[in-house]
Amino acid sequence: MTGIAIAETAGIEFGQLVREHQSMVFSLAWHFLHDRESAEEVAQEVFLSLHKHLGEIQTPSHAGFWLKRVTVQRSIDEARKRQRRPKIALESVPEPAARSAPRDPLLSEVLRRLIATLAEAPRSVMILRYQEDLDPSEIAEVLDMPVGTVKSHLQRSLALLREKLERRGVGEY
Amino acid sequence: MDWLEQELKQAMARKDPSPDFAVRVEARVRQKPSERPTVLEMPRRRVFVMPRWVAAAAAVVVIAGSAEGYRWHRGLEAKRQVMEAMRLTSEKLNHIQARVNEARK
Numbered sequence: 001m002t003g004i005a006i007a008e009t010a011g012i013e014f015g016q017l018v019r020e021h022q023s024m025v026f027s028l029a030w031h032f033l034h035d036r037e038s039a040e041e042v043a044q045e046v047f048l049s050l051h052k053h054l055g056e057i058q059t060p061s062h063a064g065f066w067l068k069r070v071t072v073q074r075s076i077d078e079a080r081k082r083q084r085r086p087k088i089a090l091e092s093v094p095e096p097a098a099r100s101a102p103r104d105p106l107l108s109e110v111l112r113r114l115i116a117t118l119a120e121a122p123r124s125v126m127i128l129r130y131q132e133d134l135d136p137s138e139i140a141e142v143l144d145m146p147v148g149t150v151k152s153h154l155q156r157s158l159a160l161l162r163e164k165l166e167r168r169g170v171g172e173y
Numbered sequence: 174m175d176w177l178e179q180e181l182k183q184a185m186a187r188k189d190p191s192p193d194f195a196v197r198v199e200a201r202v203r204q205k206p207s208e209r210p211t212v213l214e215m216p217r218r219r220v221f222v223m224p225r226w227v228a229a230a231a232a233v234v235v236i237a238g239s240a241e242g243y244r245w246h247r248g249l250e251a252k253r254q255v256m257e258a259m260r261l262t263s264e265k266l267n268h269i270q271a272r273v274n275e276a277r278k
Contacts, residue, residue, distance in 0.1 A: 014199075018199065022198075024187060026190035027187040040191060044201060108180065115184075127185060158178070
């Protein structure tokens, strides 16, 4: 019995997994690489890899966990391969105008770019925390990292972002 | 959750890939493996990695072997030349001996 047949017996259908998780996988890669084309390529390769390993996937939730882990790993590999971290230097991120209203699209772009300037580990932690809404213990499991390290990355990254934004006159409204 | 975390959640919200993303993935899955582009196909592990020291050691062995072979070849050539010189000398001595013998007669 092939891996695909085993997975289908367990109620896991590949096409369904792609449709269900494509946004999550693409967004993880996109937030990591900050490049749409590369993110789509990484996402496609992640799903091709999933297809090869479908026999190892036990449940649909296991598939989600597997996809998160492999997407982060592939994104790191891709970023290292291209040696272009970050694409935008921290200093070149445009200064946002002082916030006049919540949900400022310019501020969102600035935040995405600031996150793209973080080192690999804190960047992965921040993306999983705020894109996937994972708590520190879940992030630790996906990244195979101690929970304390995850919390430390979160605190330091938030402090850094807060400092950068407040220096530019963007603060709590 | 403070204002910054709320903004981060908004900024990091999921985005959709191209509308035909799933179709393209399924098309690539249906392709034969040999037809697939291999850009990011496998984790970048090389099946066989020759350590540099092995290559360097192999080069040293080849060079040393070549030098030894050359020395052996030079030795054989010298031996051949000595033998040829001795043969010529012997011929000459034989020739002189024959002349001496003729003179005595």
